[in-house]
Amino acid sequence: MRAKRQRRLIIVVGLVALVAIAVGLTLYALRANINLFFTPSQIAAGEAPRGRTMRLGGVVEKDSVERESDSLEVTFRVTDFAEDVEVRYDDILPDLFREGQGVVVIGQLDDAGEFIAQQVLAKHDETYMPPEVAEALKATGNLPDGSVPSS
């Protein structure tokens, strides 16, 4: 009976150790891959780290989209109507990307303070405003009329 109990104890201890390792690794992987969300004001205030993937949200400033004439490279400014950030993107913009509309950009800040985008998200609906963006704009009192947070 004792041997059996001992074996069971070993199994239980082993399982607990395994679970602990698994949870530890998972949390580590999670920590390394979390993308924080920043607004242009936060970036202007220097709160965002350089060289780390993050998400930037705001509205595409009117008349700020400029394209290179011989490549697909495009630059535009994302604003929260208090501060703005220059974004550079070398890919095809999504269908619903438009000036004056909400957008979430995933990418990194380079040393010059320019945001190098890896992905630009403009969601599926005209009146759509990404919820983070809507909230951030509300905080600065700049939420444009008629835009619905989420959809």
Add this chain to the structure above:
Amino acid sequence: MLIRTLPELGHFALILALAMAVLQAIVPLWGAATRRPLWMAFAQPMAWGQFLFLVFAYLSLTASFALDDFSVAYVANNSNSLLPWYYKLSAVWGSHEGSVLLWVLILSGWSFAVSLFSQRLPRDMLARVLGVMGWISSGFLLFILLTSNPFERLLPDVPTDGADLNPLLQDFGLIVHPPMLYMGYVGFSVVFAFAMAALLGGRLDAAWTRWARPWTNVAWAFLTMGIALGSWWAYYELGWGGWWFWDPVENASLLPWLAGTALIHSLAVTEKRGTFKNWTVLLAIFTFSLSLLGTFLVRSGVLSSVHAFANDPSRGTFILALLGVTVGLSLAIFALRAPRVQSLAGFGWLSRDSLLLINNIVLVVMTVTVLLGTIYPLLLDALGLGKISVGPPYFNALFVPLTALLCLFMGLGPLARWKRMPGRELARRLGGAAIVAMVVAAVLPLLYGGSFSLGVTLGLLLALWLALSLARDIVDKTRRGRLGGLKKLTLAYWGMVLGHLGLAVTIVGVAMVSHYNIERNVRLAPGQHVEVGGYQFAMTDFRERSGPNYTADTATIEVTRPGRASFTMQPEKRFYVASGMPMTDVALRPGLFSDLYVALGEKLDNGDWSLRIQLKPFVRWLWLGALMMAAGGILAVIDRRYRRVPRRSAAVRTHESIPPGAGARGDIS
């Protein structure tokens, strides 16, 4: 005149269905507890009536769509008189209210099927199963009637035309993906109901698993198909050629799939060996809870994605409450009724039992890691600790090694015997397969891609290991029985083989397309051409055309390759008139070994267009593999032994009043 009141009739039908669901939830369970046959017999007619009324409600909503009745708010928001008829019919589940109605309709369909095909079940068992399903149905019908009534009218200001269905949804994918997915999600309610019924009846022997297995397999097969269709749809519809984004909504469907995969294996152990009983019940509870969690994530509006329609907070709260009650109640019943006496049928460290245990542990760990990555950002947000998102690298970093581990043991499982398997024999039978898999996996990438690639080698190694070990098993089995050997293998066995091979095929697809994908974004004007991956793409023509409810810019791209016949591809940029939304319509040239993928980007300042050109090797294998897995699940169900029940269940029927726990040791198979 009658036709104008259809929405109201549909609404009444929903209310009647709710009344029946409540009766179905209470009377049969009470009858089973007090042993009154008449009360128990109440379950079936209620399930039938509920199904009938829900079909009616569903058809009246469909009719409102077909007749362009824009006085119904849901129709006005999701349809348009110009919408082609097949999209009008599938727009019924194109948004929140209708899709919940489809959910409940499918649930009642499953209840109906259970009451039809389980007539041989002991009376009290059937009454309990249907009673539990009645509870689920009541919850969701209440949800519809209180928070998301699809029959709401817009009176007296009836819009002259509808706002149109979201252009992303105007696609064949909408017609097939949601019903399949829901069949899977909701189908897990059956095994959940069986588990609860077994707990409530205190008859946690292996018998319930035998009845529940076919239902679980079918639900799992539907879910597999639903996920694969969703991935295929996203691939060609969203316009940038990805097939899995680790989007929370995708994860919501993957979670019950992972748990369900563990469940179908653990059900097998419980049925064959009478072990893992409590574990199987827990898995059944978790699988269905994850289905509900998926419904909550998608329907509550906490996520922003193509799938999230609802932004009414009361809906999210309601589903969350429903989820909480289901999980809480079922776990409470489990804690109270689970047999204390463990069945002590032991097994060795190396045996089919232990390998399946490892399978279950790995699958559950996978489920937990995906769950964590999915709800961690939501939890932080809900607690006001900031807005974050968890990127694909997290999921890939954990999912790939776990899949590798899973496959390693998956190759051993089918060859191992129950109870005990000498390691030496296993090594002798599989040594060859392992060596061949390693050599081929190391060499193939060199031949195909010209250089060594660790990812591809790993993928091929796993796939070959799975396939070769199965082949070895088939050879061994048929050799022993001489020529008649093949015939002796059961359909259930072939189902397993097909399902496992399906995973191997999917893994090949994932490994190849992830590493050999070629993507180029170019600018192109009519008359210009560009070279990508050995193909020459020339834009020969550019014109506008108009579809039924959109206008489109269409490019004609001529694709040539030295020594092959040329062909044309026509990517489009559509503009939907009613909603004012632009949409990319991808041009695809599918092939078993490679897809050509051309998407029109945007019009640039000087009249050039941006184009995204992709070569996607082996991408079809992803979905082909899923199709094989689903087919395997179905194949196992049509095995003869599930239809050979009468004699056995008659024997079981005589044990109708075994006290809790007493039947815990029966090894039925």
